[in-house]
Each structure stands twice: as structure tokens, then as C-alpha cells.
Amino acid sequence: xxxxxxxxxxxxxxxxxxxxILGGLVLVRISLSYLLLNADSAAVVQSLIYVGTxxxxxVFAVMLINKLQSFRCSSTYSTIRDGIASAACTSLFxxxxxxxxxxxxxxxxxxxxxxxxxxxxxxxxxxxxELLSINLLVALVEAIAIAx
Amino acid sequence: MFGNELFPGALFFCIGTYAFITSxxxxxxxxxxxxxxxxxxxxxxxxxNYLGIQQIKGEIFSVLVIAIVAAEAAIALAIVLAINRNxxxxxxxxxxxxxx
Numbered sequence: 001x002x003x004x005x006x007x008x009x010x011x012x013x014x015x016x017x018x019x020x021i022l023g024g025l026v027l028v029r030i031s032l033s034y035l036l037l038n039a040d041s042a043a044v045v046q047s048l049i050y051v052g053t054x055x056x057x058x059v060f061a062v063m064l065i066n067k068l069q070s071f072r073c074s075s076t077y078s079t080i081r082d083g084i085a086s087a088a089c090t091s092l093f094x095x096x097x098x099x100x101x102x103x104x105x106x107x108x109x110x111x112x113x114x115x116x117x118x119x120x121x122x123x124x125x126x127x128x129x130e131l132l133s134i135n136l137l138v139a140l141v142e143a144i145a146i147a148x
Numbered sequence: 149m150f151g152n153e154l155f156p157g158a159l160f161f162c163i164g165t166y167a168f169i170t171s172x173x174x175x176x177x178x179x180x181x182x183x184x185x186x187x188x189x190x191x192x193x194x195x196x197n198y199l200g201i202q203q204i205k206g207e208i209f210s211v212l213v214i215a216i217v218a219a220e221a222a223i224a225l226a227i228v229l230a231i232n233r234n235x236x237x238x239x240x241x242x243x244x245x246x247x248x
Contacts, residue, residue, distance in 0.1 A: 023179055023182070026183070026186075027182075027186065030186050030189075030190060033156070033190065034190075034193055037153065037193050037194055037197040038197050039193045039196070039197060039207045039210075041207065041211070042189070042193050042207050042210050042211060045211050045214055046186075046189070046214065049214050049215070049218055050182070050186070050214060050217075053218060053221075054182060054217065054218055054221045057221055057222065057225055058175065058178070058179060058182075058221070058225065060225075061175055061225040061228060061229060062175055064229060064232075065175065065228075065229070065232050065238055081169075081170065082170050085166055085169045085170050086166060086170075089162045089163075089165055089166035089169075090162070092162055092165070093158060093159065093162035096158040096161075096162070097155070097158065100151040100154050100155065100158065101151060103151075105149060105150040105151065105198075117204060117207065117208055117211075120204060120205065120208050121208060124205070125205075125208055125209075125212070128212055129212075132212055132215050132216065135216070135219055136215060136218070136219050139219035139220070139222050139223050140219070140222055142222075142223055142226070143222035143223055143225075143226040144226075146223075146226040146227060146229075146230050147225075147226040147229045147230060
């Protein structure tokens with residue numbers, strides 16, 4: 001009796017071993033942390049748009065590009081470049097931690113709902129909303145025009 | 149303390165910028181750019197949660213940032229596919245036609 005689901009299992013294992021699905025898991029983890037911060041709409045938008053569309057578009061791009069045959073060995077400049085970049089980024093992280101720890105924060109917090117988000121989107125943020133919709137339209141048309 | 153929610157944002161931002169600078173392929177650099185945008189969003193949402201029920205604008209702005217990032221994802225990967233079609237490689241250091 002053959003297992004009919006065996007290619008399905010193999011497909012899932014290949015997808016898990018490739019590092020692209022890990023990006024989706026990281027974004028789901030960030031979406032869960034939004035739920036802790038009383039931002040339920042941001043969590044849902046993050047899961048739907050980031051994981052659902054952007055991650056899938058990245059998977060499409062990775063699969064459309066052929067596997068790289070030539071892997072040239074890194075030159076001597078790459079280690080110097082990596083060292084300078086790591087030094088700059090760790091100093092940036094250290095300065096950020098020092099700034100966060102040395103500021104005095106006061107205390108107040110409550111809850112929110114989705115009706116107020118819609119209200120603010122249509123009154124206070126109406127201009128960014130309209131510009132954003134035009135921007136998305138132009139971006140999608142341009143993406144189709146380039147990748148045709 | 150409020151800074152407990154800002155630490156993951158700062159960590160993601162620094163890791164994302166380091167990996168974005170030192171990545172050799174365009175699609176990999178774009179994936180680390182997504183992590184940078186997520187760090188910024190975490191910062192916005194944490195600040196809007198800290199300032200209370202009246203200030204929901206941080207969460208709204210993070211939704212707008214996600215929409216902008218979606219548009220940028222479409223354009224960036226279309227450009228990467230066009231570059232791959234013309235130059236047959238997606239290494240960043242091989243795309244140096246504009247260098248002197």
C-alpha cells in the first residue's frame with residue numbers, strides 16, 4: 001500500500017528547508033507581538049499583506065531566478081567590508097540601547113478598537129489614504145510593465 | 149518600563165541593516181529590507197500603545213507603511229527579474245554598469 005501523500009510531504013519538507021519560509025515565520029512572530037500591544041488590526045494586516053502577498057512574491061522571485069552555478073570565492077575586500085559593517089551596526093545598536101535606557105518614561109495605557117481606525121483613516125489621514133491608493137495602482141501597473 | 153518594547157525593534161533594525169549591507173544577492177538584500185521595515189512598524193505600534201487610547205495614529209501609520217512596502221516589493225522584484233533577464237546574474241557587485 002503506497003502512501004499517496006508522500007510527494008506532498010516531500011514538497012513541504014523542501015519548502016521548510018529553504019530559507020524563504022523562515023522569513024514568513026519571522027513575520028508571523030512579529031504579528032503575534034502586535035497582538036500583545038493591543039494592535040489587533042495591525043496584526044491582521046501584517047499577517048495578510050506581509051506574509052500573504054510580499055512573502056509569496058519573494059518566493060515567486062526566488063523560484064523564477066535560476067540556481068546560481070558559479071560561486072566565486074570572496075575577495076580580501078569582503079572581509080574588511082563585513083568587519084566595518086559589523087562594527088558600524090553594533091555601535092548603532094549600542095547607541096540605540098543607551099538612548100532607550102537613559103530616557104525617563106511616564107505611565108499611561110488603555111485599549112482601542114477598529115472603528116476609530118476607520119474614522120481616522122477617512123478624516124485625519126484621508127490625504128495619505130488617497131495618495132497611497134494611487135501609489136499602489138501605479139506600482140502594480142509598473143511592475144507588470146517591467147516584468148512582462 | 150516602556151523601553152522593553154523598543155528593544156526588539158532596535159535589534160531587528162541593526163541586524164537588518166548589517167545583513168542588508170553585506171549581502172551579495174539582490175533578492176536576499178530585499179528580504180533583509182523587509183525586516184528593517186518590520187522593525188520600524190514595531191516601533192510605531194509600541195509607541196501608539198504606550199501613549200494610550202487617544203493616540204491610535206501610530207497603528208494607522210504602520211498600516212500605511214505596510215501598504216507602501218507592498219508597492220515597493222512589487223517594483224523591486226520586477227526590477228530584479230528584468231536585471232536577471234538582461235544580465236543573467238543577480239549579484240550586486242556584478243551590476244556595475246554605472247561605475248566609472
